[in-house]
Amino acid sequence: MGWDFETDPAFQERLDWVARFVREEVEPLDHVLGSQWNVHDPDFVRLVRPLQAIVRREGLWACHLGPELGGQGFGQVKLGLLNEILGRSRFGPVVFGTQAPDTGNAEILAHFGTPAQKARWMAPLLENEIVSCFSMTEPQGGADPLIFTTSATLDGDEWVISGEKWFSSNARFADFLIVMAVTEPDAPPHQRMSMIIVPTATPGVEIVRDVGWYGESVHAHAYIRYHDVRVPAGNLLGERGQAFAIAQTRLGGGRIHHAMRTIGEARKAFDMMAERVLSRVTKGELLAEKQMVQEKIADSWIEIEQFRLLVLRTAWLIDKHNDYRRVRRDIAAVKAAMPKLLHDVAARALHLHGSLGLTHEMPFMAQVATSFMLGLADGPTEVHKVTVARETLKAYSATDELFPAYHLPRQEAAARARYDMRTIDELVQADG
Numbered sequence: 493m494g495w496d497f498e499t500d501p502a503f504q505e506r507l508d509w510v511a512r513f514v515r516e517e518v519e520p521l522d523h524v525l526g527s528q529w530n531v532h533d534p535d536f537v538r539l540v541r542p543l544q545a546i547v548r549r550e551g552l553w554a555c556h557l558g559p560e561l562g563g564q565g566f567g568q569v570k571l572g573l574l575n576e577i578l579g580r581s582r583f584g585p586v587v588f589g590t591q592a593p594d595t596g597n598a599e600i601l602a603h604f605g606t607p608a609q610k611a612r613w614m615a616p617l618l619e620n621e622i623v624s625c626f627s628m629t630e631p632q633g634g635a636d637p638l639i640f641t642t643s644a645t646l647d648g649d650e651w652v653i654s655g656e657k658w659f660s661s662n663a664r665f666a667d668f669l670i671v672m673a674v675t676e677p678d679a680p681p682h683q684r685m686s687m688i689i690v691p692t693a694t695p696g697v698e699i700v701r702d703v704g705w706y707g708e709s710v711h712a713h714a715y716i717r718y719h720d721v722r723v724p725a726g727n728l729l730g731e732r733g734q735a736f737a738i739a740q741t742r743l744g745g746g747r748i749h750h751a752m753r754t755i756g757e758a759r760k761a762f763d764m765m766a767e768r769v770l771s772r773v774t775k776g777e778l779l780a781e782k783q784m785v786q787e788k789i790a791d792s793w794i795e796i797e798q799f800r801l802l803v804l805r806t807a808w809l810i811d812k813h814n815d816y817r818r819v820r821r822d823i824a825a826v827k828a829a830m831p832k833l834l835h836d837v838a839a840r841a842l843h844l845h846g847s848l849g850l851t852h853e854m855p856f857m858a859q860v861a862t863s864f865m866l867g868l869a870d871g872p873t874e875v876h877k878v879t880v881a882r883e884t885l886k887a888y889s890a891t892d893e894l895f896p897a898y899h900l901p902r903q904e905a906a907a908r909a910r911y912d913m914r915t916i917d918e919l920v921q922a923d924g
């Protein structure tokens with residue numbers, strides 16, 4: 493029997509340290525600093541670098557990585573327990589060296605990069621000396637990568653890239669972009685695109701404008717035009733035509749890590765909701781004493797715990813199989829459940845705070861906006877639900893009969909035949 497919901501006491505001590513450190517040292521940064529990817533901002537250097545040094549000394553830097561890349565080789569379950577604490581703070585992931593999209597970009601460089609690419613791009617990325625950007629989505633539609641048109645052609649020993657990308661997060665802070673481009677136009681649909689590393693300073697990379705989602709203080713999702721951008725042929729990441737396969741490596745980890753952090757964000761809303769209902773008196777009693785309020789507390793607690801179990805079980809499956817593709821359905825399920833969880837808990841917390849909850853003086857509207865962001869980034873919820881349904885139905889088959897296999901008369905007839913029992917009608921006839 494392998495089921496165990498206990499955290500190892502030694503690791504729990506580490507988690508307790510992290511929880512204290514995040515609350516006391518990291519959360520305050522959320523209120524005073526700009527983008528967590530602006531690593532050259534003097535205030536970032538002054539305030540974040542010393543905290544990162546402490547995390548390194550504690551042996552908790554970049555815990556998503558295996559020891560061969562300088563991480564702890566925690567695996568996904570331990571990482572889940574850590575990330576749900578880091579998710580309470582905007583700066584939590586960067587202080588611990590686990591922030592998206594750099595984690596996913598480092599992961600594909602580790603899996604598919606050449607030694608030269610690893611030395612030039614991955615090594616400084618893992619140290620957070622630089623940040624990176626994943627440039628895949630196009631303005632005409634992100635949920636269907638088969639309609640992407642940005643192209644790259646080989647001209648001598650250079651790739652020449654042209655096209656447009658949309659929502660390339662943090663491009664303005666990134667040293668390099670990983671661009672997904674059509675290099676094999678005549679190949680089957682899922683083998684037409686490749687990944688190419690493009691230094692952001694390359695001539696022809698134009699950031700048309702930066703957009704932000706509602707409530708974001710720093711706008712950093714770039715609308716980019718690539719005007720015949722030339723990079724060396726050696727900047728191809730992985731094999732030609734393998735972009736889809738590579739993207740799956742990257743996105744699987746990214747999605748579950750977002751989900752782990754979402755637990756922290758939802759718990760934060762829950763904690764505030766709990767404090768409020770125990771503090772506010774209306775019509776002679778605490779909000780906490782009113783049954784409709786209790787229902788909101790109960791629903792929120794149940795939903796957070798259900799989601800947490802789904803996330804940790806999925807993390808456990810990833811550790812067990814060590815292959816995101818085998819856990820595709822479970823990761824898609826977590827991704828689909830995540831926005832609704834945060835939305836519902838944050839909306840209840842907002843509502844229970846009354847007018848105050850709706851204001852810019854409380855974080856709830858930002859959390860509700862974040863819930864919508866979580867339903868879009870890394871693919872819309874509908875697409876992930878389709879994956880859950882498709883993968884799940886693989887275990888089932890159709891019946892050739894007109895009536896269902898589980899039609900009760902048929903089941904009863906089979907059972908009676910098996911136990912040699914007569915029907916009620918036959919018994920009545922026999923008695924008559």
Ligand SMILES: Cc1cc2nc3c(=O)[nH]c(=O)nc-3n(C[C@H](O)[C@H](O)[C@H](O)COP(=O)(O)OP(=O)(O)OC[C@H]3O[C@@H](n4cnc5c(N)ncnc54)[C@H](O)[C@@H]3O)c2cc1C
Binds near residue numbers: 633659705871
């Ligand atoms: C905060 C944030 C950060 C992002 N960062 C990056 C990044 O760094 N790099 C990058 O390349 N992209 C990034 N994206 C883009 C993201 O991947 C896309 O927004 C997403 O894939 C959806 O594409 P779209 O926005 O074009 O919406 P569309 O493809 O136009 O979809 C719009 C809506 O149509 C519906 N829909 C779509 N497909 C289906 C379907 N199969 N079945 C049913 N309904 C469907 C859904 O309701 C969906 O929300 C980011 C997005 C956000 C919000």
